[in-house]
Amino acid sequence: MKKLKQVRALAVPTDAFARIGPQVIDAWRARAAASSPSHLRRFSSEVRHVLLAALVFRREREITDTLVELLNSTVHRINARAEKKVTEHFVAEFTxxxxxxxxxxxxxxxxxxxxxxxxxxxxxxxxxxxxxxxxxxxxxxATNAEFARSKREVFKSSYSNHYRRGLMDLLGVLQFCSSNDRHKPVIDALKLIERQKDSSTTYLPLGETIPLEGVVRKDWMEFALHTPDKGPRRVIRTVYEACVFQALRDRLRCKEIWVVGADRWRNPDEDLPDDFETRRAEYYDKLNKPRDAKVFTAQLQAEMRAELGALDTALPKLPWVTIGARQRGGAIKCTEPEPQPEPKNLRKLKKAIQKKWGTVPLIDILKEAALRTPMLKALAPVGTREAVDEAKLLERLLLIAYAYGTNSGIRAVAAGGHGHTEEELRYTARRYLTAPGLKGAQVAVANATFAARSEAIWGQGTTTVASDSTHFKAWDRNIFTQWHSRYGGRGILVYWHVEKGSMAIHSQHLTCTASEVAAAIEGMVRHATAMKAEGNYVDSHGQSEIGFGLTRLLGYDLLPRIKQINTVKLYRPGREDEDTYDRLADAMTRPIRWDVIENNYDQLIKYATAIRVGTASTEAILRRFTRTASHPVYQAMLEVGRAQKTIFVARYLRDRDLQREIQEGLNVVEGWNGANDVLFFGKSGELASNRRDQQEQSILALHLLQAALVYVNTLMIQDMLADPEWAGRLTDEDRRALTPLFWMHIQPYGEVRLNMSSRLQLSAPTNPEPAPAAA
Structure with missing residues (x-):
């Protein structure tokens, strides 16, 4: 809060960068952040003021976002602590x-x-x-009512004794607004408790207008109100404040209430393209969607009937799936596909590669990829002039990428035998190592890999990718570190999109509470590689009915492995289909409400366009589509998702090859996660920095390292299989399981020795323009 007040004191106008793209602002901000005060003084006053204004403008929004997240997590922490404490007490009573x-x-x-x-x-x-x-x-x-009552008591006690002061301080620096009059009572309640924050009375004053409807939940009403034997009903101040903060969190999370000066928590109307009315036809064409809502619903309805009919007809001939009302746990029962035959020659192939090229230091793998691809051209400086020799710059960039990608750090890498000091490496890192630059380098390596692949070995290029998250530990002193219940530890999440050939086309740095559905969609839309991604394999955490709806609008297939598929319900295409699918009746439910989709069709396209063109992140859009939201498009998006999910489940149950395909794709992501543990070895694999940008740089550098490993291994495998000794040795099982992501021939540890004159003997042509970076 102190930082935010200091930034606001500089009074950068809110509309100072209104007509300037966010990428330009970020570039100016990066240039200012990388420059020392003495460097900034050398600029002309106009340039200096613009750069510093961009820095302050972005920092104000980042700090505001962080404080909003802190408020949300604090209210959640009070609730989780109360539930845990009461649960432990009731368990003791039960036993x-x-x-x-x-x-x-x-x-x-x-x-x-x-x-x-x-x-x-x-x-x-x-x-x-x-x-x-x-x-x-x-x-x-110890009934449910008693449990809830005890939980409210503990919540109120915890709020009153410890958290109240911090939450009240947050109200003093954050300005909350809402575009919907339905949520005005919460805004009024916030103003009320802020006016009474210094009060020490038990009850709120009688003269105040106290909003209750829409602020205090029904199960809290009795707890918040006191009706004396004589006199008017009174509102207990601390209980009311706790109710207000819970209501605020619920509405913030679905963006019904937004924060002035924030970025991720800004006014949701700013997330939508402001030129949609004038470019409506163009945006419909880009999404390949009909302008008539009835045509869209008719297409969706026809697909549902086709897939449900195919499953109903084929069901008696499918030994792996049964549908019945008396089955335990749900109407659908689907057995796992049988294991695929083990490959016989891949271990021998890897040993042959190790024998031919020996044990290769990881830094040499990165160097070879840099010299054979234009990846380092993407690492452009944040400034405009550089006087560093190109050969030295190339070496420094390789050492910095290795330091961040292995998590060993610049100090450890500077101790190696290469002639570059720690100060020189840190200076170069400040000037060249940026998130956009690292992403551009990854794209260059991925595209080079796709171009170098031999179709005779790897087959035709795929159009599907698998995505999943993995957990990276982070030091507890970091305020961005969160506890993840599934992984059982503190840290962050990294979400990968990996295609069949083990090349990651996108990676994202996430908090543990971030939506994996949003991350899956974001990677498909923003990967920027030459690959045309048309399908996405995800695990259960990466799919939802809203996810199915958005992917349908964006034009690609969501292909999940649904963990509890036995409980899935199939929706009917229409009321006239009540008696059509007799064999599926036990798993079916109500018809899709097509009128809801048609009435909101234009808005659905508008939200999908916002994601496609990047006026808002997928996570920002999905915040509006939660169960606590009252947004009118939410129900329409749900209906589209339910229809698309029904289409997918009917196809999935019928098609055994699709089940194997999804399983194999997710296994590729697991293999990528296995490489993380080997390459990201520094500091026991824990992120030590408490800065979000440095955490992101480490993850992106790791992505670059693994992409370089896949690229070089691809060339090695192709060279080895070109040897007459290996002609015709690979079986169909070997080719199915062949992957360039292996590391038995790699030496990731030890002293870093960089020798630019030493090269790997590979027959693939070297990139003709290996210039390090744009000056």
Missing amino acids: RVRAKSGLLGKIAAASLGSPEGTVRDVVYPAAGGEKTLKDLVAELK
């Missing part, structure tokens, strides 16, 4: 009385045997004493 069914049986038998006796004489002895019955009564009181 206090053992063998309850036997105990109740004894009491019943004793009561029937002596119906005229007293409780003390008959029931107490049968129960084992009065204490046992008291414990049993205490346990029976």
